[in-house]
């Protein structure tokens with residue numbers, strides 16, 4: 001992979017995904033150091049093995065370091081779909097994509113990743129070209145613009161007033177960005193935004209899915225350091241609270257299951273978290289495998305040269321500050337077998 005070095009070292013605010021930087025040796029092995037992403041996080045992307053022409057889904061995309069790296073790897077073919085439930089975080093991701101001119105083939109949806117059901121753009125869909133009458137133009141994608149309609153502005157104002165935009169996914173996926181070559185321009189909105197039916201995804205789904213799941217972030221050193229300022233009460237509420245952890249485990253399993261549902265037969269999915277706990281990693285994988293006969297846990301051949309160790313389940317990987325001199329990361333890769 002020929003990674004471009006895009007981070008301006010003088011502006012560390014660009015470094016959205018933080019963690020310990022890769023050691024020199026790791027940089028060579030992994031051959032990247034971009035967007036402030038650390039070696040462990042980059043490994044999750046390399047594990048996905050994006051190929052030209054792939055349709056890629058990133059189910060927990062914000063704030064977007066991994067999405068940027070995916071876009072970079074995809075280059076000028078295929079498509080990338082980023083989902084996140086938090087609109088403000090996904091908006092930051094859009095800003096980063098635009099800043100680095102990486103969003104050409106990307107679409108971003110504010111949506112609940114456990115329910116999201118929109119497939120990649122199907123090349124069989126009929127494009128509305130040439131003159132389109134006024135009524136048709138409202139229901140067809142034209143080139144994306146950041147200018148919002150009066151109706152959209154009113155909606156945003158209302159959401160701001162109630163504070164709901166930070167907390168809740170809209171009941172329908174909300175498309176907040178699409179690139180010029182994301183395949184949407186000229187298509188009818190109703191064709192693109194319709195949910196997948198039955199096992200349609202097995203033939204028309206995504207080639208690659210990343211589920212970089214919401215977690216307690218306890219393996220992210222930078223994140224843990226923040227609790228020095230936030231205090232014990234916040235740590236107790238966000239990381240140690242038993243009810244929150246239980247909900248999180250269910251969320252992780254649901255994200256993984258839905259990501260897998262949207263995967264094409266023969267496609268690959270990577271599940272990762274920046275938690276070091278067994279509950280959020282190996283246990284989620286075990287539970288998922290017990291309910292998905294078509295999921296095949298894969299060995300990561302590439303990992304032979306990576307500074308990581310095996311997870312508690314063979315074929316899974318763990319990065320940690322001692323073994324890898326990076327923040328913590330768990331990676332498991334699955335492929336979808338035909339049933």
Ligand SMILES: C[S@@+](CC[C@H](N)C(=O)[O-])C[C@H]1O[C@@H](n2cnc3c(N)ncnc32)[C@H](O)[C@@H]1O
Nearest residue numbers: 060062063064065066084085086112113212214
């Ligand atoms: C670990 S972060 C993802 C980091 C991101 N992949 C990156 O590299 O910058 C987890 C994300 O999951 C999002 N999230 C939480 N619940 C979600 C849900 N139900 N659907 C989609 N995203 C969700 C959070 O808003 C958060 O941005």
